[in-house]
Amino acid sequence: NAGVTQTPKFQVLKTGQSMTLQCAQDMNHEYMSWYRQDPGMGLRLIHYSVGAGITDQGEVPNGYNVSRSTTEDFPLRLLSAAPSQTSVYFCASQVRGVGNEQFFGPGTRLTVL
Amino acid sequence: RKEVEQDPGPFNVPEGATVAFNCTYSNSASQSFFWYRQDCRKEPKLLMSVYSSGNEDGRFTAQLNRASQYISLLIRDSKLSDSATYLCVVNEKAYNTDKLIFGTGTRLQVFP
Numbered sequence: 001n002a003g004v005t006q007t008p009k010f011q012v013l014k015t016g017q018s019m020t021l022q023c024a025q026d027m028n029h030e031y032m033s034w035y036r037q038d039p040g041m042g043l044r045l046i047h048y049s050v051g052a053g054i055t056d057q058g059e060v061p062n063g064y065n066v067s068r069s070t071t072e073d074f075p076l077r078l079l080s081a082a083p084s085q086t087s088v089y090f091c092a093s094q095v096r097g098v099g100n101e102q103f104f105g106p107g108t109r110l111t112v113l
Numbered sequence: 114r115k116e117v118e119q120d121p122g123p124f125n126v127p128e129g130a131t132v133a134f135n136c137t138y139s140n141s142a143s144q145s146f147f148w149y150r151q152d153c154r155k156e157p158k159l160l161m162s163v164y165s166s167g168n169e170d171g172r173f174t175a176q177l178n179r180a181s182q183y184i185s186l187l188i189r190d191s192k193l194s195d196s197a198t199y200l201c202v203v204n205e206k207a208y209n210t211d212k213l214i215f216g217t218g219t220r221l222q223v224f225p
C-alpha cells in the first residue's frame with residue numbers, strides 16, 4: 001500500500017494563479033481531510049469529506065475548494081492564490097469513528113509570491 | 114483560550130534523561146486523545162493513543178486526567194532519535210464527523 005500520496009511536493013505560485021493539490025489514498029478510508037500548517041499555529045482543518053460526494057468546511061475554508069468524486073481522491077483547489085496561503089498542506093485519511101488513527105500524506109510546500 | 118495548548122519548548126535533554134510534556138484542552142466533551150510525532154519537514158505520525166486508564170508503549174507513557182483536562186507524555190531513557198516535535202491531539206465529535214484539534218507541538222531535542 002502506498003498509503004496517502006500528495007503531489008506536488010513543492011510549488012511556487014504568483015498571486016492570483018490557481019492550482020490543484022492532489023491527494024490520493026489506497027486504504028479505502030471514508031474520511032479524508034486537508035490541513036494547513038503554519039509556524040506557531042498547529043494544523044488547521046481546511047475541508048473534509050466523510051465519503052464520496054460529501055464534503056464540508058473546516059476551520060479555514062476561505063479561498064479553497066474541494067471535491068470527492070471517488071473514495072480514493074480528494075483534490076484541493078486554490079481559486080486565486082494569495083501570499084497568506086503560503087503554507088505546508090497535508091492531506092489525511094482515516095477510517096471513520098472516534099479514536100481512529102489519521103494517516104497523513106508527505107505534504108505540499110506552497111509559496112505564493 | 115486555545116482549544117489545545119502545549120508548551121512549545123524546546124526541551125533540550127541529554128541522552129538517557131526522562132522528559133515529560135503536558136497538554137491542556139478546553140472542551141470537557143472531548144472524546145479521545147492522541148500524541149502524534151512530527152519530524153522536521155515531515156508529516157505527523159501517530160505515536161500513541163491516550164486512554165483513561167493510562168497506557169505505556171516501551172519507553173513512552175501517556176496519561177489522561179479528565180478532571181483537570183490535561184494529558185501527558187513521559188519519555189524515559191531518551192534517545193537521539195526521539196528528537197522531534199510532539200503534537201497533542203484531541204478528538205471532539207462534531208455533528209456527523211470527528212473533529213481533530215491539534216496543539217502547536219512541543220519540540221524535543223536530545224543531545225549526546
